[in-house]
Amino acid sequence: MVGRKLTERLVKDGQLNGQAITRLVLHDVIQPEAPQASFEIAALASDFSQPGEAEKLIASRPDVIFHLAAIVSGEAEADLEKGYRINLDGTRFLFDAIRHVGDGYCPRLVFTSSIAVFGAPFPDAIGDEFFLTPLTSYGTQKAIGELLLADYTRRGFFDGIGIRLPTICVRPGKPNKAASGFFSSIIREPLSGQEAVLPVAEDVRHAHASPRSAVGFLMHAATLDTARLGPRRNLTMPSVSVTVAEQIESLRRIAGEKVAARIRREPDADIMRMVAGWPRRFDAGRAQSLGFRAETSFDEIIRLHIEDELAGKIAG
Amino acid sequence: MVGRKLTERLVKDGQLNGQAITRLVLHDVIQPEAPQASFEIAALASDFSQPGEAEKLIASRPDVIFHLAAIVSGEAEADLEKGYRINLDGTRFLFDAIRHVGDGYCPRLVFTSSIAVFGAPFPDAIGDEFFLTPLTSYGTQKAIGELLLADYTRRGFFDGIGIRLPTICVRPGKPNKAASGFFSSIIREPLSGQEAVLPVAEDVRHAHASPRSAVGFLMHAATLDTARLGPRRNLTMPSVSVTVAEQIESLRRIAGEKVAARIRREPDADIMRMVAGWPRRFDAGRAQSLGFRAETSFDEIIRLHIEDELAGKIAG
Incomplete structure (x- = not known):
């Protein structure tokens, strides 16, 4: 989802850091859809955790590489070997493929990490x-x-920056089975006239940023002056920390009581136990001082969702 | 050096955690020397970063595994591929070999990490x-x-504990080329009648533990109740934080002015620059509360060296 939105943004901007984009290579394990653009777009499908595949991806020597590929949390937990193969070996193959070029090629590499490191x-x-x-x-x-x-x-093979994304909210699309899905669905479903299930208590606190912010983080990471980073290359991104009650208050304020009433409380002990182990708030001072910006209120997060995904229309 | 001293200790004790030792497998990339013992000792040489080698090492299903093997800092820096192959792939092959047993085999695994993680x-x-x-x-x-x-x-493949060793001082043997070597040599050489070179200023502060403590850390890690650890399995070991001036004062106090006068000041800008980036002091509260013990003064560290390596005799 973030990758697709990033592509849309690059296509719309047509440039990055003042330089016209001349070529974009999209890669995924399944064939990605290549949108129309003013520049060439190549769409490749392969398993980059297989030796030799990463080399093909950097054969065109991109100036900027966004590495978003990963087996998600639930699957990496269910299938240990697949998780390590894709998320560790795949990443290492990519990094080594860049290293092996060895003629001074040193692209900017933006890696999406996660608050799951905590x-x-x-x-x-x-x-x-x-x-x-x-x-x-x-x-x-x-x-x-x-x-x-x-x-x-540090060794000069690329100019890397890792960004730890907070939970992305409001995530567009259908409800999914991720344990964190309710943070989005309690906003998304009511706004489009559907009922949503809240499986945790309203005092649960968590940290969020909009999909638009996530793309903004990636774009800023691709263009900022990394000399300001020093050797500490991995940054927690800014976010809005709110309780579920505050999320619902925002929804009520923006969309009214009728919309907010579409949230059904249905406590789920498994989800409550998982969520109890999740971060509640980040002090992302370094990222902020480097110019990374998220929303400053949950109201803003809801308004962006209505603007970007609902063409401004709420199902009353 | 620590591995050799650990072996000596195991041979001397003949037991671990109240259980008689029945078999000890020593492994290194070069054939290790097997001492005489009251139990069977096998000495194996292989490159455990080659697929399949780690399996041979755990074929006898040891209850306790000490994983000390590593390419040292300078070599890992000089040869990137060798460092990653031995220190990362080798470690992973060992861990996976244990995982692949898969019938409930769950040994205690003690991993020596380093303050170089900071x-x-x-x-x-x-x-x-x-x-x-x-x-x-x-x-x-x-x-x-x-x-x-x-x-x-966490996934139950073994019962692991990682211990971050401080700088081991006084390291026995000849002076080596490690940038940190002077911390030991300014004590070791004068005590045996030799001149030593001090390449840094006397206000340099660093954290030390004796070789006897290092073995003690390993033994304690092999036997403590890991239920007390929870999921945070890697611990900074306790140490004595002293300045070089305090090291020299201790030497003078214990061995006299004539011995302390064998230290020649010869500032080395390269070493000074490296040392400026090293840790000065640790608050190892967790390890201490779990029963790990180092020396409490540098005097004690010198006395242990005189006792363990010099048979109590100082070259006056």
């Missing part, structure tokens, strides 16, 4: 120097990716 | 929740080993 117990707000103690294999693989990115950057 | 700038004392930002490939590989250890332990 594991409870946490301080009230997780600061920029808090340690990584992932409690999932996915979080472990992302944390390893961060370490490799920093080391390969 | 990179400047630091707080005055590095606490247990400070983040890992290695500034060498060696430190990166150790940090990745820590993450894998925690994930594989």
Whole structure:
């Protein structure tokens, strides 16, 4: 989803950091859809965790590489070997393919990490120097990716930056089975006239940023002056920390009581237990001082969703 | 050196955690020397970064595994591929070999990590929740080993514990080319009648533990109740933080002015620059509360060296 929105943005802008985009290579394990654009777009499908595949992806020597590919959390937990193969070996093959060019080629590499690199117990707000103690294999693989990115950057193979995305809200599309899905669905479904299920208590606090912010993070990471980063190349992105009650208050304020009443409380002990181990708030001072910007209120997050996904229309 | 001293200790004790040792497998890339013991000792040489080799090492299903093998910092920096192959792939092959047994085999696995997982700038004392930002490939590989250890332990493949060794002082033997070598040689050489070179200023502060403590850390890690650890499986070991001036004062106090006068000041800009990026002090509260013990003064560290390596005799 973030990859698709990033592509839309690149196509719309036609340039990056003041330079016209001349060629875009899209890659996924299934054939990605290539939109119409003012520049050439190649769409490739392959399993980049197979030796030799990553080399093909960088054969055209892109100036900027966005590495978003990953097996998601649930699947990496269910299938240990697949998770390590895609999320660790795949990432390493990509990094090594760049290294092997060896003639001074040094692209900007933007790696999407995740707040899953953190594991409870946490301080009230997780600061920029808090340690990584992932409690999932996915979080472990992302944390390893961060370490490799920093080391390969230090050694001059590429100019890497890792960005830890908060939970993206409001995620467009259908409800999915992710345990975190309710954070979006309690906003998305009511706004389009559907009922949504809230499986946790309203005092649950979590950190969010809009899909538009996620794309903004990626674009900023691709263009900022990395000399300002020093050797610490992985950054927690800014986010809006709110309780579920505050999310619902925002919805009521923006869309009215009738819409907010479409949320049905149906506590789910499994989800409550999982969510209890998730971060509640981040102090993303470094990213903010480097110019990364998220929303400043949950109202803004809802308004962006209505604007970007609903063409301004709420189902009253 | 630590591996050899650990073997001596196991041979001397003949038991671990109240259980008689029945078999010890020593492994290194070159044939290790097997001492005489009351139990069977097998000495194996192989490159365990080659697929299939790790399986042979655990074929006898040891109850306790000490994983100390590593390419050292300088070599891992000079030869990127070798460092990643031995320190990352080798470690992963070992961990996967244990996982592949798959019939409930769940050995205690003690992994020696390093304070090289930390990179400047630091707080005055590095606490247990400070983040890992290695500034060498060696430190990166150790940090990745820590993450894998925690994930594989969480998933029940083994009962892992990673211990970050401080600088071991006084290291026995000849002076070596490690940049940190002077911390030991300014004590070791004068005590045996030789001149030593001090390449840094006397206000340089660093954290030390004796070889006897290092073996003690390993033994304690092999036997402690890991239920007390929870999911955070990697621990900074306790150490004595002293300035070089304090090291020299201790030497003078214990061995006299004539011995201390064998230190020649010869500033080395390269070493000074490297040392400026090293940790100065650790707050190892977690390890201490779990019963890990180092020396409490540098005097004690010198006395242990005189006792263990010099049979009590100082070259006056």
